[in-house]
Amino acid sequence: MSTQRRVVLTEFGPPQVMTLASDPLPAPGTGEVCLRQTAIGFNFIDIYQRRGVYPLERPTGLGFEAAGVVEAVGPGVAEFEPGDRVAYMNAGVGAYADRRNVPAAKLVRIPESVTDEAAAALLFKGMTAQYLLRKTHAVQPGDLLLVHSAAGGVGQILTRWATALGARVVGTTGSPGKRDAGLAAGCAAVIDLNDPDWPKAFLEATGGAKARVVYDAVGKDTLLKSLDCAAPFGLVVSYGAASGPSPAIDPELLNKKGCLFLTRPSVFPHNADPATFRANAADLFDAIGRGHVAVEIGARFSLDQVVQAHEAAEARAVTGAIVLVP
Ligand SMILES: NC(=O)c1ccc[n+]([C@@H]2O[C@H](COP(=O)([O-])OP(=O)(O)OC[C@H]3O[C@@H](n4cnc5c(N)ncnc54)[C@H](OP(=O)(O)O)[C@@H]3O)[C@@H](O)[C@H]2O)c1
Structure with missing residues (x-):
C-alpha cells in the first residue's frame, strides 16, 4: 500500500482552513488507476468550494484537476498502463494530492508536445474555453x-x-x-x-x-x-x-x-460522459497543437504552500494560471 499526501478541509472559511494530511492509499479498485501526480491545476472554483459557496460534505479534499503518471492499474482497466502520462479535470474533488486513485474513464492522455504542468494548467480552463466558444456561442x-x-x-x-x-x-x-x-x-x-x-x-x-x-x-x-x-x-x-x-x-x-x-453555463454538463469529454479534449489539444491555445503559468506553489496559492488568487495578484507542484 502506498501513501497519499493531500489537502483536507474540515470547515469552510479562509485559506487557513486547508491543512495537509498523510494517509495510506489502497491499491486502485476496479476501473481505477493510481496516479502519481506531478502537477495540480488551481481553479477559481476551488475557492468557492473552500469558502462553502458551493458546499461540500466534510471532511473533504479539494481541487478538480491534475496531471501525472500512471503508477498502477486496477482490475478491468485495459486502456492505460504504468508509465502513461494522463490528466483529468473532473474526477471528484481531491486533486490537491501527491498521489490518487482515479476512475480511468475520467482520464485523457497528454500528447507528447504538452508538458504535465501545461496540461494541469490547461485542461479545466481550456475545456471551459472550448464549450464557451464552440457550444455556448459558435464564435465566427x-x-x-x-x-x-x-x-x-x-x-x-x-x-x-x-x-x-x-x-x-x-x-x-x-x-x-x-x-x-x-x-x-x-x-x-x-x-x-x-x-x-x-x-x-x-x-x-x-x-x-x-x-x-x-x-x-x-x-x-x-x-x-x-x-x-x-x-x-x-x-x-x-x-x-x-x-x-x-x-x-x-x-x-x-x-x-x-x-x-x-x-449561466458550466463545464461539467458539457463533459458529462467519457466520449464527449475525450472528443472535447481532442479539440483542445488540436488547438494547442495549432498554437491557438497556450497557457501562461503565472505562479507555482508547492502543496505545502497551498494557503499562499489561494491567498494570491484572492488578492488578484497572479496573471495567468496557478499550478501546485506536489
Ligand atoms: N462556468 C464554468 O464552466 C467555469 C469553469 C471554469 C472557470 N469558471 C470561472 O471563470 C473565472 C476564471 O477562473 P480561473 O480559474 O481562470 O481564475 P482566474 O481567472 O485566474 O482568477 C479569477 C479572476 O477574476 C478576476 N476578479 C474579479 N474580481 C475578483 C475578486 N473580487 N476576487 C478575485 N478575483 C477577481 C481577477 O481578474 P482581474 O484582477 O483582472 O479582474 C482574477 O484574475 C472564475 O470566475 C471561475 O469561477 C467558470
Whole structure:
C-alpha cells in the first residue's frame, strides 16, 4: 500500500482552513488507476468550494484537476498502463494530492508536445474555453466579444482561441498591470475595470459597437453593466462570480437592454460522459497543437504552500494560471 499526501478541509472559511494530511492509499479498485501526480491545476472554483459557496460534505479534499503518471492499474482497466502520462479535470474533488486513485474513464492522455504542468494548467480552463466558444456561442470570424478578466486563467485561453477563430476581443482586467497580458493574449483593447464607467470606455474602444457576446465570470461587480455592452439580440454569458454572487436579473431588463439572451453555463454538463469529454479534449489539444491555445503559468506553489496559492488568487495578484507542484 502506498501513501497519499493531500489537502483536507474540515470547515469552510479562509485559506487557513486547508491543512495537509498523510494517509495510506489502497491499491486502485476496479476501473481505477493510481496516479502519481506531478502537477495540480488551481481553479477559481476551488475557492468557492473552500469558502462553502458551493458546499461540500466534510471532511473533504479539494481541487478538480491534475496531471501525472500512471503508477498502477486496477482490475478491468485495459486502456492505460504504468508509465502513461494522463490528466483529468473532473474526477471528484481531491486533486490537491501527491498521489490518487482515479476512475480511468475520467482520464485523457497528454500528447507528447504538452508538458504535465501545461496540461494541469490547461485542461479545466481550456475545456471551459472550448464549450464557451464552440457550444455556448459558435464564435465566427468578425464577432466582437467582450471578455472579462482577460489576463486570468480562463480569460487568456478564451481570448487567444477566440482571436485565432477570427473574433475581435476586447478584454477587461482589474488592474493596469495585467493590461499587457491581455494584449499579449490577443485583445484588440483592454479596459480597466477600476474605471467606474468602464462600459463607456468599452464603447470608445470599439467605435460605438456593442458585443455579440459578453463573457462575464466576475459576477457581482460587472454583470449589470455587462448587459449595457451587448448588442441587440446579443448573448451575455455569466459563467462565474469571482467578485461575489451575480445579482438577480428581471427578464424584463433583458428586453429593455435589447432583447438579450442570458445564460449561466458550466463545464461539467458539457463533459458529462467519457466520449464527449475525450472528443472535447481532442479539440483542445488540436488547438494547442495549432498554437491557438497556450497557457501562461503565472505562479507555482508547492502543496505545502497551498494557503499562499489561494491567498494570491484572492488578492488578484497572479496573471495567468496557478499550478501546485506536489
Ligand atoms: N462556468 C464554468 O464552466 C467555469 C469553469 C471554469 C472557470 N469558471 C470561472 O471563470 C473565472 C476564471 O477562473 P480561473 O480559474 O481562470 O481564475 P482566474 O481567472 O485566474 O482568477 C479569477 C479572476 O477574476 C478576476 N476578479 C474579479 N474580481 C475578483 C475578486 N473580487 N476576487 C478575485 N478575483 C477577481 C481577477 O481578474 P482581474 O484582477 O483582472 O479582474 C482574477 O484574475 C472564475 O470566475 C471561475 O469561477 C467558470
